[in-house]
Amino acid sequence: MVKSEFENLKYLHGLANELSSEDPRCPEALPYGQNNPQKCKYGLYAEQISGTAFTVSREFNRRSWFYRIRPSVTHRPFRRIQTTHISNDWSSCPPNPNQLRWAPFNVPDSKGIDFVDGIHTISGAGDPVARSGLAIYIYGCDKSMENKCFYNSDGDLLIVPEKETLYITTEFGKLVVAPLEICLIPMGIKFSVAVTGPARGYILEVFDGHFTLPPLGPIGANGLANARDFQIPTAFYQDIDIPDYKIINKYQGAIFEATQDHSPFDVVAWRGNYHPSKYDLTLFTVINTVSFDHPDPSIFTVLTCPSTKPGVAIADFVIFPPRWGVADNTFRPPYYHRNCMSEFMGLIKGSYEAKEDGFRPGGASLHSMMTPHGPDHDCFEKASNSDLKPVRVADGTMAFMFESSLSLVVTQWAQTVPELDHNYFKCWQPLRKHFTGKK
Template sequence: MEKPTSTIPLLSGYGSYFETEAIVGAIPKGQNNPQKCPFGLYAEQLSGSAFTMPREKNLRTWLYRILPSVKHGKVVAAPEEAPFLTEGTNLTPERLRWKPLDYSLFEKSTDFIQGLVTVGTQGDPTSRDGVAVHLYVANSSMENKCFFNSDGDWLIVPQEGGLRVQTELGLLPLHPGHIAVIPRGVKFRVELLDEKARGYICEVYTGHFELPDLGLIGSNGLAAPRDFHYPVAYYEEKEVPFTVIQKYGGQLFRFSLDHSPFDVVGWHGNYAPFIYDLSRFCPVNSVLYDHMDPSIFTVLTCKSSVPGLAVVDFVIFPPRWMTQEHTFRPPYFHRNCMTEYMGLIRGIYDAKAEGFVPGGASLHSMMSAHGPDATTFEKASHMELSPSRIGEESLAFMFETSRVLKLTDWALDPKHLDVHYIECWQSLKKLASLSLNKVD
């Protein structure tokens, strides 16, 4: 097939059951796995949940492909494919901030997988429980090579550079300001649309990303199901040597194919990769007083077994109006029972005066005190509280997890850290004058 154009057809509707075929009649009618499939295709089911899950939680897709996935070479260990993709082993409650990931970390041609760097992990992928945070840089496309993750779902947040993500189920365009979720087990390759690319990844071993419940908000607001987009069937029939990289139990493995794995001519189901344009998010906020908790900006969540407690929430801080009266408007000083990893896609974040730059990140771990720096506190304490629009050219996000991240050696290397970060709070002054009102 010819190379895809810049306009890629997509399906819309979060959680929908889709049916799409690149050749009319590729999907069998009336049953999923007939004795002989149309055009001599093979039927293959991809399950994202246990067979016995309740109907509303049951995730599976039927693929109709030229060759089944079972036909591949011997599996071998391949840690060299991504040398900085590792497990975290270090614990610290210190407040941390990182510089943007430097492209010069890799001296040669580097594709999306080779350029992976792990910041921290928690839990055990072999027991399917936990979370990880990674970064990526790339200056070349993946050629005759793809990747799939047996450990969990990946939420990809581009910060610089456009990507074309080719998946088994079709093509997805991905640009800064958008996100993609690639579910466990789905093969994909990343093609660069610009000279280089950089971004963030949140990996969940537990369950899957889903839309949060709206509760008292009602039926509208936050991320709308209609704005999520899925690929249409798109296949290539190529008999070429192909390398497949698999993440399994936190380690990388490799096997070979004699054909392209992107040979799915049609598929139907509810288990598929998707993208979402963050500019479509509809924020809700206080319209009278007080700063609301950041949970009101949740785009996607991965739930735990405890109601109301997420393994991780993906939260964004988009351009929006602030109208609260008699209120300190930036995020308040706080300590909480979640760990907050925050990144900046573009612009200037309103709670930090300087140092937090696009491509950078910060980590405020469980019960570690954090909040606005001294400069922001002083400015916000004396500003005129008229309705104002904030973050006009800014887009920040947060991976908020109930788990304590163990950091990698790379993450704690001073070369990558803003070693002066904690100084931003040291000039906070004692303002209280209590002696005149002291009760004897």
Template sequence: MTNKIDPYNYMKGFGNHFTSEALKDALPKGQNTPQKCPYGLYAEQLSGTAFTVDRKNNQRSWLYRIRPSVCHQPFTKLVPKFHHITNKFGIDDVHHIPNQIRWSPFKLLPENNKKTSVETNFVHGLHTLAGAGDPTTKNGLAIHIYIANVNMDNTAFYNSDGDFLIVPQYGRLDITTEFGCLMVVPNEIVVIPRGIRYSINFPDGSSRGYVLEVFGNHFELPDLGPIGANGLANPRDFLTPVASFETKECDFTIINKYAGQLFVTQQDHSPFDVVAWYGNYVPYKYDLGKFNTINSVSFDHVDPSIFTVLTSKSAFPGTAIADFVIFPPRWAVQEHTFRPPYFHRNCMSEFMGLISGVYEAKAEGFLPGGASLHSHMTPHGPDSVTFKKASNEELKPVRVADGTMSFMFESSLMLGVTEWGMSNQVHIQHDYWEAWKDLKSHFDATKEV
């Protein structure tokens, strides 16, 4: 599943202080803001945290660019009919539902060379599905689906509200950012922190995927505790682009997501004119196939938190605003154990998506490109077919989830579903509850253990 068609170069590591130059000696020597920068460039700092955040958590990068990003016309509001984004998650804005919810695969757009196609780029193809909290107070998250089929030609996007963790499910993403370029394929993820400008092209035509947006703390690697120094997502496997710049002068559109609304402006040059940069506030990607899975080798399940790739922590220790969790191919060897995920009621909200394959706890109905949501204390677990099979199969070492990659956005917040998420534009499986209707009582008080 490794990306073998990536034309770009990267630097390795998570949380590193990187240095990158597209032209030799473009970075100033010994200071950030000399009276005159090399090559006649402008110095511009991009801060991802407050200046006074403790050093270990402080994030910022210095960009040396042909023009500063302030060179644009005033922003104007993009009317809602041109987009499907919202960050309004109040009690009267979204549907808070205790039922199990499952969506069939979100419908792809026709290829853009067909007469019936609607031309939709990444930004206009974003649809908010669920969320909680408020970006203006920097607390909460949103879950979006993107469905697009055209490139962002001479258009860039940046998000003032939060960080985007993008999970492509169908089609590659060719991403140009102020820091350089990334090629992201299904089974990889990309994180673009707030404020960074980028443009997405689709080399394979129509594309679909999932987006987790966090309004508060940035994503970080989870603490490993008793696991020790190694395992799960290893820092060396995260990739950050190298400096690459454009000198293009043309009409360029900049779209900004601000307090859940879209604003648009124009400028006469490309925003991707950063010749050199250094710092630790950067976009990055990660190949999910490189995740080092930890699991039980004796009996019972380890909690699914053992599959956490990245986390955005809340103010309460051990509790996340959002965890990004995957369920990769692995061995199952537990003895005397019901091996699929157990029946569960959780004080966290669980949004599941499927990139490829067949999820081990659902025999049918949960399909690649679809999703499910089990919010606070909503009971869920394996369907009746899976329960019957797993209760009677021989417990020998077996491979689990080969050819499959499923994931979970887990949150301590109660997620509400948007009007779009409940509309006829998506296919909610109203018979989802029937997945458990054939679970019968096997209780027998006379039967010895």
């Protein structure tokens, strides 16, 4: 694998802006002045992929046109394949309101597991059939996908690498996604993942809507994640005949397989605003207090998938990057709280300020709605008695949160894996009474 093949990117200057790209080997492959000419140049086929209904308002409409060597319809029939790892059926999962934490999940090593085969469902809610809800996964793989691609008919995928770089080939072109970067693969887009060693990370899938930048409101025009820093692939095509190329499809929570006689990455040119993208988390502009009190974690939102209720998200992707802590007369770490949201946390690098022990990169925690949580005993004592001078917070670390308004179900697999920390509750037990009854 030659890394340079994966670095030809364009910057995205607005998540809904129309863009275009064509492989330099076929100049002027994009038709001028129309989308669907009677005959495309180079004998290509025109094909549209739509991520929204045709009739939504123009500012929300997302679709792209492909100009490809063969249309996508040329595959053989799908057949369902058995998998014990991916499921969106929550009916057989017992409810569990406890605080949950997992040690770093196992990473395959010389077992020959590729990205799709290495995906395991941790939790979720809703129904992909009704197009409402989400699912959270962990992936672990040590093998590249060979003559095989994947696409998801149920929703968008947000991929968060924690260990090792992913080399992702999509119908739009190629992306290199390293730890501290994220990748968005919208619903229906085919992609294949290559790795050079054992890899691990997290995936958030939303069944309805699409991820977008959060509105900034009083913050103004600048701050948080800026659209200018998102990158998209440029067109790259393969004209390769492969007798039994596998197309893996997730549909209504089940996994299907079809075959075709060629590579699906045969898009010579494309135009539109429905496409994969990647973002470097270190470019996030942190907003924080310069006076007192601990602001709500919504100020760290990178991307959101809104629900139909104003101000309420199906899912938010929130990060906790390095920053300055300067609040006066304030308990600076996250305060103890109960929340009408579900909070799934992962760790990409370093340690998390509120729990420096036990919560490690490649692991996770889940605090379900209205389940109390907050800093462990050691963090509380340290933060309650420290000198409140300006200090750097979270240097060398990157924690994140998938936050949702939905009540998340934990799969049977996630409740029985050896990585589940049955002693997690003990980190709060030393918290003692300080009440004196006196002023």
